[in-house]
Amino acid sequence: MINIFEVAETNEMIEKENLDVRTITLGISLLDCIDADLKLVNEKIYQKIYEAAKELVATGEYISAEYGIPVVNKRISVTPIALVGGAACKSPEDFVSIARTLDKAAHEVGVNFIGGYSALVSKGMTAADEMLIRSIPKALSVTERVCSSVNLGSTKTGINMDAVKLMGEVILQTAQATADQDSLGCAKLVVFCNAPDDNPFMAGAFHGVTEADKVINVGVSGPGVVKTALEKVRGENFETLCETIKKTAFKVTRVGQLVAKEASRMMNVPFGIVDLSLAPTPAVGDSVAEILCEMGLEYAGAPGTTAALALLNDQVKKGGVMASSYVGGLSGAFIPVSEDQGMIDAVTAGALTLEKLEAMTCVCSVGLDMIAIPGDTKATAISGIIADEMAIGMVNQKTTAVRLIPVIGKGVGETVEFGGLLGYAPIMPVNSFSCDAFIGRGGRIPAPIHSFKN
Amino acid sequence: MKKTIITVVGKDTVGIIAKVCTYLADNGINILDISQTIVQDYFNMMMIVDTNRTAKDFGDMARELEKLGESIGVIIKCQKEEIFNQMHRI
Numbered sequence: 144m145i146n147i148f149e150v151a152e153t154n155e156m157i158e159k160e161n162l163d164v165r166t167i168t169l170g171i172s173l174l175d176c177i178d179a180d181l182k183l184v185n186e187k188i189y190q191k192i193y194e195a196a197k198e199l200v201a202t203g204e205y206i207s208a209e210y211g212i213p214v215v216n217k218r219i220s221v222t223p224i225a226l227v228g229g230a231a232c233k234s235p236e237d238f239v240s241i242a243r244t245l246d247k248a249a250h251e252v253g254v255n256f257i258g259g260y261s262a263l264v265s266k267g268m269t270a271a272d273e274m275l276i277r278s279i280p281k282a283l284s285v286t287e288r289v290c291s292s293v294n295l296g297s298t299k300t301g302i303n304m305d306a307v308k309l310m311g312e313v314i315l316q317t318a319q320a321t322a323d324q325d326s327l328g329c330a331k332l333v334v335f336c337n338a339p340d341d342n343p344f345m346a347g348a349f350h351g352v353t354e355a356d357k358v359i360n361v362g363v364s365g366p367g368v369v370k371t372a373l374e375k376v377r378g379e380n381f382e383t384l385c386e387t388i389k390k391t392a393f394k395v396t397r398v399g400q401l402v403a404k405e406a407s408r409m410m411n412v413p414f415g416i417v418d419l420s421l422a423p424t425p426a427v428g429d430s431v432a433e434i435l436c437e438m439g440l441e442y443a444g445a446p447g448t449t450a451a452l453a454l455l456n457d458q459v460k461k462g463g464v465m466a467s468s469y470v471g472g473l474s475g476a477f478i479p480v481s482e483d484q485g486m487i488d489a490v491t492a493g494a495l496t497l498e499k500l501e502a503m504t505c506v507c508s509v510g511l512d513m514i515a516i517p518g519d520t521k522a523t524a525i526s527g528i529i530a531d532e533m534a535i536g537m538v539n540q541k542t543t544a545v546r547l548i549p550v551i552g553k554g555v556g557e558t559v560e561f562g563g564l565l566g567y568a569p570i571m572p573v574n575s576f577s578c579d580a581f582i583g584r585g586g587r588i589p590a591p592i593h594s595f596k597n
Numbered sequence: 598m599k600k601t602i603i604t605v606v607g608k609d610t611v612g613i614i615a616k617v618c619t620y621l622a623d624n625g626i627n628i629l630d631i632s633q634t635i636v637q638d639y640f641n642m643m644m645i646v647d648t649n650r651t652a653k654d655f656g657d658m659a660r661e662l663e664k665l666g667e668s669i670g671v672i673i674k675c676q677k678e679e680i681f682n683q684m685h686r687i
Contacts, residue, residue: 144630144645145645145678145681145685146632146643147632147634147641147642147643149681149684149685150602150604150681151604151641151643152685153680153681153684154604154674208655208659209655209676209677210676210677210679210680211674211675211676211680212680394684394685397683397684398680400683401680401683
C-alpha cells in the first residue's frame with residue numbers, strides 16, 4: 144500500500160515544484176468538413192469542433208480536482224486547414240474566414256488555443272497551401288486563439304526553399320500586422336522540419352492526416368521536479384546524475400499517462416500519445432535552464448551546455464518511454480527563451496547567443512523558440528535562420544522548429560513583454576551579414592543521403 | 598474498491614484527527630489506514646479511505662473537507678489513490 148512518504152513526495156512535486164499536466168489536446172479531424180461551398184465549410188467546421196470539444200474543458204477540470212494535479216491548458220488541434228479549405232477557398236481572404244470560425248469555436252468551448260491553421264509544404268506548395276501561408280499575417284491579427292504552423296522540410300523530402308523564403312516574409316508581415324501588441328502574432332506562428340502529426344503543444348499542434356477522427360494527446364511538464372531531484376545529488380558523477388533524471392522523468396510521465404487515459408475514458412475518445420516534453424514556464428523554479436545550471440553550469444550557454452542538454456534530453460526520454468504505453472509528439476526538453484526565466488537570465492547576462500541556441504537545438508526538441516529579434520531584421524535573414532534550423536532537422540532526422548518574433552519598433556537591449564505563459568524576452572542580436580543571394584535562388588534542397596553517417 | 602487518499606498538513610493542535618474522523622464517520626466513509634508524523638513542528642497525516650459506501654459526490658467531499666481544514670487551521674486534500682500508485686509503483 145502507498146505510504147505517507149510517497150504521498151508527501153507527490154504532493155511536494157505538485158505544490159512546490161510546479162509539477163503539472165501542461166495540456167490535454169483534443170485532436171479533431173476536419174477532413175469530413177471539406178466542401179466546395181465556403182459558407183458550408185465554415186458551418187461544418189464550427190459544428191464538428193463544438194460537438195467534439197464541448198466537454199473538454201469540464202473534463203480537464205474534473206480530472207484536475209480528482210487527482211489534485213493542475214491541468215493547465217485545454218486545447219484543440221485540427222487537420223491542416225490548407226487541406227480542409229483547399230476546395231472552397233479562392234483567395235487568402237477566404238482562408239481568413241476559416242481562421243475566424245476556428246477562433247469562434249475555441250471561444251465557445253473555452254479552450255485557450257486552437258492549432259492547425261497549417262500547411263504541409265515540405266516538397267512543394269499547392270495553390271491552396273500558398274494562399275493559406277499568405278493569409279497568415281491577417282489571420283493571426285484578427286483572431287486571438289488561432290495558432291499557425293508550416294512544415295517546410297523533412298528528412299525524406301529535403302527543404303522547400305521557396306517556402307522558406309516566403310515564410311521569412313510572412314513572419315515579418317505577421318509582426319507588422321500585430322505591431323500594436325509587440326508583434327504577438329509571431330508567438331502563434333511556428334515553422335517546422337519533420338513536423339509530428341500528434342504534437343499536443345502550441346503553437347505547432349495540428350491533427351495529422353494519419354490520425355483517427357478524434358484523439359486525446361497529453362503533454363506533461365516538470366522541469367522544477369527534475370531540478371529539485373538534482374539538488375539532492377549535487378557533486379555526484381554522471382551515472383548518478385543520469386539515473387536521477389530518468390527516475391524523475393518516469394514519475395512525471397506516469398501522471399501524464401494517468402490523465403490521458405482518464406480523459407480518453409471520460410470523453411470516449413481514443414488515447415493517442417503522451418508527449419514527454421520538459422516544458423518550462425516563466426515561473427521561478429519551472430525552468431529547463433535552471434536544470435542545466437544545477438548540473439554545474441554558471442549559466443545556460445556556458446561551455447558544456449550542449450552536452451548537458453543532450454544528456455538531459457536523452458534521460459528524459461529513457462525514463463518517460465517506460466512510463467507511457469504510447470509516446471509521441473515532440474518529446475524532449477524545450478528551450479524557449481521568453482518562457483524560461485533561466486534562459487532570460489542567461490541572455491541578459493550575455494551567456495547565451497542565437498548561435499549557441501542553434502547548437503543546442505541539435506540535441507533537443509524543438510528548436511529556436513520564442514526568441515525576440517530586432518524589428519528591422521530583413522526577411523531574408525529570417526529565412527536564412529529558418530534554413531539553418533531546417534537543415535539541422537533534415538540531416539539529423541529530428542523535428543526542429545523556428546518561432547522568431549521580430550518586434551517592430553524595438554532593437555537590441557530592449558525587452559518585450561508577452562504576458563502569461565508566453566513570458567517576456569530581451570531582444571537578441573542577429574548576425575547582420577547578408578544571405579540575400581542564397582535565399583533568392585529558389586527551388587528545393589534535395590533530401591540528404593541516408594548512409595555514410597559522418 | 599474505490600480508495601481515496603486524504604492528506605492533512607498544518608500546525609499541530611488538539612483534536613485534528615478527531616474532527617476529520619467524525620466527518621468521515623458521519624458520511625459513511627471507512628478508514629483503511631492512517632499514518633501520522635510531525636515534521637519540523639508540522640502535523641502530517643495521511644489516511645487511506647474507502648469511499649464505496651458514501652452517498653457523497655467526490656467533489657462535495659473534497660470541498661467540505663477543505664472547509665473543515667480551514668476551520669482547524671490545516672490544509673486537507675483529497676485525491677484518488679491512482680495518482681500515487683501510478684507514480685510510485687511499476
